[in-house]
Amino acid sequence: MQTNFSAAQLADPHVAESEKILRKCVHCGFCTATCPTYVTLGNELDSPRGRIYLIKDMLENGRPADKEIVTHIDRCLSCLACMTTCPSGVNYMHLVDHARAHIQETYKRPLLDRLTRAMLASVLPYPSRFRTALKLAGLGRPFIGLFEKLPALKPVAAMLKLAPSSIPPASPMASPGTHAGQGAKRGRVAILTGCAQSVLDPAINETTISLLTRLGVEVVVPVGEGCCGALVHHMGREEAALASARQNVDAWTNAIEKGGLDAIVITASGCGTTIKDYGFMLRLDPVYAEKAARVSALARDITEYLAGLDLPEPVRKPGTIVAYHSACSMQHGQKITRQPKELLIKAGFVVREPREGHLCCGSAGTYNILQSEISAKLRDRKVKNIEATGASIVATGNIGCITQIASVAKLPVVHTIKLLDWAYGGPKPEGVSDKIPLAAE
Ligand code: SF4
Numbered sequence: 276m277q278t279n280f281s282a283a284q285l286a287d288p289h290v291a292e293s294e295k296i297l298r299k300c301v302h303c304g305f306c307t308a309t310c311p312t313y314v315t316l317g318n319e320l321d322s323p324r325g326r327i328y329l330i331k332d333m334l335e336n337g338r339p340a341d342k343e344i345v346t347h348i349d350r351c352l353s354c355l356a357c358m359t360t361c362p363s364g365v366n367y368m369h370l371v372d373h374a375r376a377h378i379q380e381t382y383k384r385p386l387l388d389r390l391t392r393a394m395l396a397s398v399l400p401y402p403s404r405f406r407t408a409l410k411l412a413g414l415g416r417p418f419i420g421l422f423e424k425l426p427a428l429k430p431v432a433a434m435l436k437l438a439p440s441s442i443p444p445a446s447p448m449a450s451p452g453t454h455a456g457q458g459a460k461r462g463r464v465a466i467l468t469g470c471a472q473s474v475l476d477p478a479i480n481e482t483t484i485s486l487l488t489r490l491g492v493e494v495v496v497p498v499g500e501g502c503c504g505a506l507v508h509h510m511g512r513e514e515a516a517l518a519s520a521r522q523n524v525d526a527w528t529n530a531i532e533k534g535g536l537d538a539i540v541i542t543a544s545g546c547g548t549t550i551k552d553y554g555f556m557l558r559l560d561p562v563y564a565e566k567a568a569r570v571s572a573l574a575r576d577i578t579e580y581l582a583g584l585d586l587p588e589p590v591r592k593p594g595t596i597v598a599y600h601s602a603c604s605m606q607h608g609q610k611i612t613r614q615p616k617e618l619l620i621k622a623g624f625v626v627r628e629p630r631e632g633h634l635c636c637g638s639a640g641t642y643n644i645l646q647s648e649i650s651a652k653l654r655d656r657k658v659k660n661i662e663a664t665g666a667s668i669v670a671t672g673n674i675g676c677i678t679q680i681a682s683v684a685k686l687p688v689v690h691t692i693k694l695l696d697w698a699y700g701g702p703k704p705e706g707v708s709d710k711i712p713l714a715a716e
């Protein structure tokens with residue numbers, strides 16, 4: 276695509292990066308077919324190609340964002356299906372991240388939208404605040420119907436609907452410390468404790484630590500870890516996202532320097548995509564660029580790490596049919612497609628892949644709160660495809676997808692690590708029935 280940026284504009288490294296991305300797009304439109312918002316809404320401006328044109332126009336003319344571009348960029352899930360499809364290697368992720376930051380800097384949203392976003396940004400990344408908010412959600416639940424009728428309060432209704440009626444206690448295993456591996460030492464990793472996941476399902480990381488240590492891997496929970504920054508990053512709040520990134524880079528650099536790390540293990544693929552991008556996000560920071568690149572290079576999804584471990588034979592082979600839902604951040608963001616399925620098969624599960632596996636479930640960070648109508652359409656489409664597999668359990672590697680799919684699916688939705696842990700001698704995952712049918716039945 277031809278671009279017309281002035282030399283003065285290109286002196287801004289963010290604009291220069293976006294210009295390089297824009298020039299790669301040959302406007303072939305292949306990406307439109309796999310874009311969930313284009314498939315759902317049928318509007319070119321809600322397709323990757325349409326958004327690329329809007330972003331180009333906004334940046335080239337050095338214009339503040341307007342209502343039209345904000346509408347169409349807000350509807351983008353950042354699912355990155357377009358990047359998987361694009362034959363020209365257009366890095367839509369970095370382009371839309373830049374556009375979101377530009378919107379945040381130059382556009383004044385309506386008051387309630389601003390308040391909702393500010394509230395999400397100041398609550399979700401902090402486990403103790405998020406835990407308190409979930410406890411308070413019970414008070415608002417009787418008013419969901421009322422909130423749904425008022426367009427400006429729809430995000431509040433969506434939040435209340437997603438909030439679980441009970442939350443598990445905080446996990447002691449999330450506290451900083453070292454969990455020694457059993458038997459011969461096979462590695463040393465840090466684990467991201469994260470934010471929302473540690474509140475909604477602390478058992479995911481507990482299970483991960485339990486399985487890794489049984490396999491002989493030492494697991495460190497470093498002092499000073501926090502939210503990866505993805506939630507605010509996708510809202511265009513760059514300073515907040517970079518502050519989170521720096522905090523984690525410091526925590527992991529300290530762990531690397533104190534005993535070495537083979538990997539930084541991440542159990543939420545949404546976080547993994549962002550942490551693997553820290554090197555890019557902090558590339559202009561002379562103090563952090565090198566350290567961030569080192570952290571990104573060490574980041575591994577738990578399934579990626581386990582796939583490199585040469586696992587023993589499982590203790591039991593459950594034989595259960597599992598629908599594997601590949602989170603967008605897993606398959607498009609990190610290009611991890613093989614390992615989770617291969618691990619499940621090796622562990623004795625029968626894996627089925629739902630139709631339209633490339634399409635997002637509509638979770639996408641805060642998308643299911645801020646764009647609840649499109650999100651619900653995508654969720655229902657996803658659940659229909661999952662249920663058509665005839666599986667008894669859904670496995671996936673991202674807490675956002677688990678919450679989204681479980682909000683309507685009739686079958687249990689669990690993190691992949693819980694099924695693997697079960698097969699390798701751990702307890703049966705909560706919610707999985709004793710009477711679950713096996714593939715042969
Ligand atoms: S597939 Fe790639 S090159 Fe083609 S329009 Fe989409 S982003 Fe541009």
Ligand code: SF4
Pocket residue numbers: 309310311312313321322323326350351352353354355356357358367
């Ligand atoms: S990130 Fe997803 S929703 Fe956004 S343009 Fe690409 S395919 Fe469409």
